[in-house]
Amino acid sequence: MIRSGPGYAAAAFVLLFIFGPLIAVFLRAGGGAMPGPADWAAIRFSVTQATLSALFSVILAIPVARALSRRQFPGRSLLITLLGAPFILPVIVAVLGLLAVFGRSGVLNSVLDSMGLPVVQIYGLHGVVLAHVFFNLPLATRILLQAWQQIPAERFRLAASLNMSAGQIARRLELPMLKAALPGAFIVIFAICLSSFTVALTLGGGPKATTVELAIYQAFRFDFDLGRAAVLAVIQTVLVTIVALVALKYTRTEGFGAGLDRVVQRWDAQSPGLRGIDAAVMILTALFLLLPLAMVVIDGIAGFDRLPASVFAALRVSLILSLLSTALALGLSLPMALTALKHSWVEVIGLFGIVSSPLVLGTGLFLIIHPIADPARLAFAVTGLVNALTALPFVLRVLIPSLKASEQDFGRLATSLGLTGWARLRILLLPRARRALGFSAGLTAAFSMGDLGVITLFADPSRATLPLQMYRLMGSYRMEAAAGAGLLLLIFSLGLFWLFDRGGRRNAEL
Amino acid sequence: MLSFENLRIARGDFTLNADFTLEQGLSLALIGPSGAGKSTLLDVIAGYLQPVSGRVLWQGEDITGLPPGKRPISMLFQDNNLFPHLTVAQNIGLGIRPSLKLSATEQDSLQQALNRVGLPDMAERKPGSLSGGQQSRVALARVLVQRRPLVLLDEPFSALGPALKHDMLRLVSDLMNETGGTLIMVSHEPEDAQLIADVTSVVAQGTVTAPQATADLFENPPPLLREYLGT
Numbered sequence: 175m176i177r178s179g180p181g182y183a184a185a186a187f188v189l190l191f192i193f194g195p196l197i198a199v200f201l202r203a204g205g206g207a208m209p210g211p212a213d214w215a216a217i218r219f220s221v222t223q224a225t226l227s228a229l230f231s232v233i234l235a236i237p238v239a240r241a242l243s244r245r246q247f248p249g250r251s252l253l254i255t256l257l258g259a260p261f262i263l264p265v266i267v268a269v270l271g272l273l274a275v276f277g278r279s280g281v282l283n284s285v286l287d288s289m290g291l292p293v294v295q296i297y298g299l300h301g302v303v304l305a306h307v308f309f310n311l312p313l314a315t316r317i318l319l320q321a322w323q324q325i326p327a328e329r330f331r332l333a334a335s336l337n338m339s340a341g342q343i344a345r346r347l348e349l350p351m352l353k354a355a356l357p358g359a360f361i362v363i364f365a366i367c368l369s370s371f372t373v374a375l376t377l378g379g380g381p382k383a384t385t386v387e388l389a390i391y392q393a394f395r396f397d398f399d400l401g402r403a404a405v406l407a408v409i410q411t412v413l414v415t416i417v418a419l420v421a422l423k424y425t426r427t428e429g430f431g432a433g434l435d436r437v438v439q440r441w442d443a444q445s446p447g448l449r450g451i452d453a454a455v456m457i458l459t460a461l462f463l464l465l466p467l468a469m470v471v472i473d474g475i476a477g478f479d480r481l482p483a484s485v486f487a488a489l490r491v492s493l494i495l496s497l498l499s500t501a502l503a504l505g506l507s508l509p510m511a512l513t514a515l516k517h518s519w520v521e522v523i524g525l526f527g528i529v530s531s532p533l534v535l536g537t538g539l540f541l542i543i544h545p546i547a548d549p550a551r552l553a554f555a556v557t558g559l560v561n562a563l564t565a566l567p568f569v570l571r572v573l574i575p576s577l578k579a580s581e582q583d584f585g586r587l588a589t590s591l592g593l594t595g596w597a598r599l600r601i602l603l604l605p606r607a608r609r610a611l612g613f614s615a616g617l618t619a620a621f622s623m624g625d626l627g628v629i630t631l632f633a634d635p636s637r638a639t640l641p642l643q644m645y646r647l648m649g650s651y652r653m654e655a656a657a658g659a660g661l662l663l664l665i666f667s668l669g670l671f672w673l674f675d676r677g678g679r680r681n682a683e684l
Numbered sequence: 685m686l687s688f689e690n691l692r693i694a695r696g697d698f699t700l701n702a703d704f705t706l707e708q709g710l711s712l713a714l715i716g717p718s719g720a721g722k723s724t725l726l727d728v729i730a731g732y733l734q735p736v737s738g739r740v741l742w743q744g745e746d747i748t749g750l751p752p753g754k755r756p757i758s759m760l761f762q763d764n765n766l767f768p769h770l771t772v773a774q775n776i777g778l779g780i781r782p783s784l785k786l787s788a789t790e791q792d793s794l795q796q797a798l799n800r801v802g803l804p805d806m807a808e809r810k811p812g813s814l815s816g817g818q819q820s821r822v823a824l825a826r827v828l829v830q831r832r833p834l835v836l837l838d839e840p841f842s843a844l845g846p847a848l849k850h851d852m853l854r855l856v857s858d859l860m861n862e863t864g865g866t867l868i869m870v871s872h873e874p875e876d877a878q879l880i881a882d883v884t885s886v887v888a889q890g891t892v893t894a895p896q897a898t899a900d901l902f903e904n905p906p907p908l909l910r911e912y913l914g915t
Contacts, residue, residue: 584767586732587765587767589732589752589753590758591753592753592754592782593753593782594753597782601767601770601782601784602767605770
């Protein structure tokens with residue numbers, strides 16, 4: 175009904191640009207040295223920080239998800255929206271906010287200092303874990319909340335009629351659910367933290383706190399040792415592939431928070447003590463998530479008039495880059511999604527983007543480009559391409575179910591009316607995929623706007639995206655200007671998401 | 685004239701055989717227990733399912749292998765008969781031309797169809813703002829503009845109340861009389877068949893009986909039908 179040709183072409187393009195760089199990396203690594211002690215340290219640190227980050231995120235998410243699943247209160251839907259924010263929040267902006275709260279001269283330390291207590295340090299392992307928990311506690315909460323809501327309301331009604339206490343319900347209903355849901359949540363977050371680069375770049379560093387991805391960057395930036403970068407890239411690919419294979423076994427497709435607004439009525443959890451605990455959990459969570467963001471806004475406003483012209487140039491670059499990546503990601507994923515309706519293996523090709531982390535792709539592309547051209551001149555093109563490839567799996571995950579639902583509900587009607595090819599696309603599939611398209615475009619645009627990854631490998635001092643420019647300002651201790659740039663980046667990332675998502679929802683009667 | 689030649693349908697353990705001819709302009713009701721294969725037979729006629737063997741002929745021409753959109757058929761499904769994101773006029777217009785680029789005459793016939801089903805002022809509404817009965821009327825208006833000689837109804841009015849459903853069936857019956865089209869409808873309610881079907885076939889135990897005049901059939905039900913009716 176819809177021709178498969180464009181989908182195959184898009185899939186071939188994706189394969190070429192994912193496996194091309196990987197092959198380049200493997201070829202180069204073949205001539206490189208075996209991993210040395212520093213590389214092993216990087217592997218150990220990567221795994222340690224990812225384990226701790228996933229562990230804390232998941233454990234802390236349990237009381238938050240439990241409170242959300244059984245309490246109706248004003249601001250609940252706002253809190254759930256806030257839990258979705260880390261998907262589109264630029265990492266470097268969040269780091270800036272965390273520094274403002276937990277950093278050397280941050281809010282927390284001023285309080286501790288005024289009480290005569292020792293101050294805390296944010297750099298190193300615990301800083302990296304803290305930032306990862308900031309990003310992944312919300313994700314873990316959403317996963318667990320969904321699991322909580324899969325316990326039928328009737329079970330709780332039955333439990334109430336049997337006069338079961340909160341403790342008994344926890345043991346009989348909630349613990350079995352958690353046992354089933356926790357490993358999946360853990361492995362997803364572990365995988366995310368394993369390839370997180372920006373957090374390690376800004377809060378880690380040094381021989382004791384270097385991840386594999388950060389080590390790739392250092393091999394590039396400090397030693398310009400491409401052989402070692404390639405070896406590290408191979409290590410990273412192997413690590414991520416193993417974890418991705420495990421994750422694939424444990425995770426179910428997660429719709430992006432559909433139906434999280436339902437609250438199950440609970441007769442067991444009405445005691446003042448339990449109410450107090452849930453209220454405290456919710457307030458602390460909101461504070462933990464909101465305080466850093468509030469600091470970004472407060473410091474950002476103060477730093478706005480100190481913004482150098484370079485920030486605005488970088489903003490323009492980032493905006494254009496973000497829109498181009500979004501166009502490329504959608505231009506690739508739409509034909510792939512349409513073809514995946516008939517041949518589901520096409521979606522699997524899109525998922526390869528997860529396995530090859532952005533820095534590995536960047537390394538490979540650098541190895542390919544370096545002999546023939548100046549990589550710095552292609553910095554923006556490569557960044558846009560890699561961002562689109564990275565976003566692809568997420569876009570496909572949103573788009574394919576939407577197209578499938580259209581075909582399932584209205585496919586026969588469309589067929590009986592002779593809607594094939596372009597007409598089917600124009601009249602059935604595209605209009606009904608509007609929300610999914612808007613949402614995934616918003617996701618890609620915001621992600622691409624705020625990403626600080628490949629660009630760090632390629633850019634020379636004369637070129638920068640807004641996140642990179644912000645990082646440079648932080649590196650030269652111009653914190654006010656960095657805060658201003660952070661606010662600007664925050665506004666544009668969230669704004670882009672809002673615009674696209676809004677565009678998909680407006681007048682969409684589905 | 686619609687003929688089934690040694691038609692055999694199979695889906696897993698389930699099989700269904702049909703071998704008969706339906707005269708043009710008649711209305712046929714397929715009646716029988718759920719799961720007996722009434723909707724499956726419609727799917728084969730409409731081209732959504734291929735039979736294991738045998739042929740479906742329309743006016744003597746083999747249509748067994750034609751894709752659904754190329755058959756001389758309008759079909760109304762149990763649900764999802766309208767696209768919720770399109771207006772009433774667009775939904776009907778698709779029956780004239782899938783590209784929705786309609787000429788002035790075609791616009792006219794669209795409006796006439798709306799008038800005929802009693803919804804003259806609803807062209808710009810979306811289905812979501814219509815009642816269940818009005819939505820059914822819009823779907824029927826599309827059947828009207830499609831001008832296909834064979835109309836298949838897969839219990840499209842089953843969600844409506846009894847009075848409204850009978851209104852719709854009468855409207856269908858009137859429309860078929862006006863256009864001279866052939867109708868096949870699936871039902872598990874004997875009254876539906878008695879209300880508008882000239883002839884009725886019983887679908888049960890793996891076979892479709894040859895159409896018999898509806899009144900005669902119910903007056904003197906064969907064992908298969910008696911078992912289903914519980915009389």
